[in-house]
Amino acid sequence: MRLRAWLQVTWGTVSRLGVDGVGDDESRAIAASNRVFILAVAANIPWLVVLGVLGGPAPAPIATHAVLVATWAAGLWLNALRMPLLASLLGLLAPLMEYAYLTEVYSRSAAFHLHLLAIPALTFAMLPARRWAVRLSVGVLGAGVLLAIALLPTFETPRDPLSSQTLHLLAVLNVVSVLGLLYTIAAFNNYYYQRERGRNAVLLSEAQSAARTDSLTESLNRRGIAPVIAAAARQGAYALALVDLDRFKRINDALGHGAGDVVLSSVARTISRSVGKLGTVARWGGEEFLVVLPKMSLTQAIAVIERTRAEVEDEYAVDGVVERVTISAGVAHGRQFAPKEDLLRLADTKLYEAKAAGRNTVLGAESGAPERD
Numbered sequence: 001m002r003l004r005a006w007l008q009v010t011w012g013t014v015s016r017l018g019v020d021g022v023g024d025d026e027s028r029a030i031a032a033s034n035r036v037f038i039l040a041v042a043a044n045i046p047w048l049v050v051l052g053v054l055g056g057p058a059p060a061p062i063a064t065h066a067v068l069v070a071t072w073a074a075g076l077w078l079n080a081l082r083m084p085l086l087a088s089l090l091g092l093l094a095p096l097m098e099y100a101y102l103t104e105v106y107s108r109s110a111a112f113h114l115h116l117l118a119i120p121a122l123t124f125a126m127l128p129a130r131r132w133a134v135r136l137s138v139g140v141l142g143a144g145v146l147l148a149i150a151l152l153p154t155f156e157t158p159r160d161p162l163s164s165q166t167l168h169l170l171a172v173l174n175v176v177s178v179l180g181l182l183y184t185i186a187a188f189n190n191y192y193y194q195r196e197r198g199r200n201a202v203l204l205s206e207a208q209s210a211a212r213t214d215s216l217t218e219s220l221n222r223r224g225i226a227p228v229i230a231a232a233a234r235q236g237a238y239a240l241a242l243v244d245l246d247r248f249k250r251i252n253d254a255l256g257h258g259a260g261d262v263v264l265s266s267v268a269r270t271i272s273r274s275v276g277k278l279g280t281v282a283r284w285g286g287e288e289f290l291v292v293l294p295k296m297s298l299t300q301a302i303a304v305i306e307r308t309r310a311e312v313e314d315e316y317a318v319d320g321v322v323e324r325v326t327i328s329a330g331v332a333h334g335r336q337f338a339p340k341e342d343l344l345r346l347a348d349t350k351l352y353e354a355k356a357a358g359r360n361t362v363l364g365a366e367s368g369a370p371e372r373d
Helices: 002-015 024-054 061-080 084-106 112-126 129-151 164-212 222-235 248-255 257-278 298-315 340-356
Strands: 238-245 280-285 288-294 327-334 362-366
Touching: 002 024, 024 061, 024 084, 024 112, 024 129, 024 164, 061 084, 084 112, 084 129, 112 129, 112 164, 164 222, 222 238, 222 280, 222 288, 222 340, 238 248, 238 257, 238 298, 238 340, 248 257, 257 280, 257 288, 257 298, 288 298, 298 327, 298 362, 327 340, 340 362
Parallel strands: 327 362
Antiparallel strands: 238 288, 238 327, 280 288
16 A cells, blocks of 8 residues: 555656646647656566567667666656657657657567557646647658558568468557557546536536625525525425625624624524525525515414514624614515415515515415415
């Protein structure tokens, strides 16, 4: 477990070399090139052993391949020095030259040139979108090298005589290596695609939540409460209660709007806590809240809101420089499918009556909306 944790930390640290302080697209490309360099170095160390055993003419393939591995390792250093374009170009052009050279030494039959099939995919991974011209140029160059290898006779036979069994073994190793490379690229692409999808889903969820939520009180807003009202109307008889803070303007005038916001958000939490699972609370506007109470009679709905009124009065019953914080409410009850507009008008009327009756009062009434057939 310690080794695994160390590898994860090391992988993450090295992958982020040169990433900080750049844009999203640039940082993605730098991180991708770092990962390519790490995996390429690790995957090609065994090839140094194979090429050392095979030997070959000068310059020795093992020496040129060692330079390639060193170039990939240097790419990490260049990225850390904030030279990502140079790092990516070296990381893409060096294998073009090396695998063309290995093919010239050991012939097309050894299949070293198949590694160049990964160049187009690597250009998209290692270079940001704004470097589209560089992407295109490297891709065209890679295609040109592959075409030359396929057509020119110099790549047809090995420089030194090699047995057919050796060439066949090299071809098998190269095919396995290329398939592993392409699979790794595909796996990384899928991993980061799924990760981005997950992040986008979280961002979308947060955006949708923000669109439905009042930022001050963290209650639902009008958009957020609308589907709750519709669901309550479908489920059966339901009640809507409009709750308003009494003389809220005096609090703002006496203590300032900042203190008024604190009072408003505190009262919102008290109302939500008091209503609990029996209903849903939303900020309807200003210092007014709407409470949706599904599957409830008028008597039950009034009792819930009356308990809420009493809890607000008790919690904020402090004499001081401003009036005590209290609420008034109007409750409207309707049968199943009763239009919300009718209940809202009735609740607003009863709220007005509660204010006229001296505030800190709850009044309710039954809507005359007929039951839907």
